[in-house]
Amino acid sequence: MAVDEKAVSILDLLAMKQMGEKISCLTAYDASFSQLIDQAGVDVMLVGDSLGMVIQGKITTVSVSVDEMVYHTQCVANARKRAFVIADLPFLSYGTAEMAMKNAAKLMQSAGAQMIKLEGAHLNIIKYLVEFGVPVCAHLGLLPQSINQLGTYKVQGKTRQDAEKIAEDAVKVEQAGASLLILECIPADLAAEISKSLSIPVIGIGAGIYCDGQVLVLYDMLGISLGKRPKFSHNFMQTANNIPSAIQQYHQAVKLSKFPTAQHSY
Numbered sequence: 001m002a003v004d005e006k007a008v009s010i011l012d013l014l015a016m017k018q019m020g021e022k023i024s025c026l027t028a029y030d031a032s033f034s035q036l037i038d039q040a041g042v043d044v045m046l047v048g049d050s051l052g053m054v055i056q057g058k059i060t061t062v063s064v065s066v067d068e069m070v071y072h073t074q075c076v077a078n079a080r081k082r083a084f085v086i087a088d089l090p091f092l093s094y095g096t097a098e099m100a101m102k103n104a105a106k107l108m109q110s111a112g113a114q115m116i117k118l119e120g121a122h123l124n125i126i127k128y129l130v131e132f133g134v135p136v137c138a139h140l141g142l143l144p145q146s147i148n149q150l151g152t153y154k155v156q157g158k159t160r161q162d163a164e165k166i167a168e169d170a171v172k173v174e175q176a177g178a179s180l181l182i183l184e185c186i187p188a189d190l191a192a193e194i195s196k197s198l199s200i201p202v203i204g205i206g207a208g209i210y211c212d213g214q215v216l217v218l219y220d221m222l223g224i225s226l227g228k229r230p231k232f233s234h235n236f237m238q239t240a241n242n243i244p245s246a247i248q249q250y251h252q253a254v255k256l257s258k259f260p261t262a263q264h265s266y
């Protein structure tokens with residue numbers, strides 16, 4: 001399938017939501033995969049701090065540093081032609097507005113990210129970054145950086161109280177100026193309600209089919225991650241002859257609303 005050569009912008013992502021076109025997103029950590037993902041036509045590449053687990057072999061994302069994020073974001077941005085690049089602010093790198101700004105500057109100015117992502121409804125930090133022209137992707141639901149508080153990676157928003165809190169936070173991060181929202185590991189009906197109520201695009205991972213887009217950890221969808229693959233992921237190499245074809249199949253499955261199915265949802 002021919003891929004539109006024009007680089008994807010923040011406005012294109014918003015237009016996709018408005019037109020009902022699903023947004024495809026994959027994590028990326030290096031130049032070679034960046035090139036393959038870009039050539040497959042995937043809309044967004046997320047340089048996630050999941051690199052701590054899938055690249056470095058750690059059991060959590062907690063130890064990932066800003067310098068490591070900068071290095072991997074540079075690798076991805078060097079090979080990127082079309083896909084929109086988002087980079088994670090890692091654990092404890094955005095505790096104050098000044099820290100968040102300093103580290104966002106490294107990811108955007110030195111490394112080439114076009115947007116930064118942070119976990120949780122940190123409204124003042126979001127407002128501060130946005131005021132200075134930093135586009136922000138918020139991340140709600142399961143927050144992997146908080147694993148040592150949570151104790152385990154599990155579905156969030158299952159009680160009415162928790163679901164209401166996530167839905168309220170989603171509205172607040174949009175009002176604070178976030179341009180995008182990632183919802184991780186929450187019931188599909190809650191993610192559907194949030195996606196419908198917000199004007200900004202909502203990208204899900206383990207959040208059901210009704211989000212405006214989907215993201216997976218690249219190595220999970222290639223079936224090469226260490227340890228057990230999460231229920232919400234799918235190994236696209238099972239039906240592909242090679243890596244470019246698996247990435248293409250994922251992209252198409254997202255665009256055609258064929259992924260995720262009920263078996264990947266909560």
Ligand code: KIV
Nearest residue numbers: 027048049050182205
């Ligand atoms: O770090 C990451 O890869 C992420 C995704 C799981 C959304 O935050």
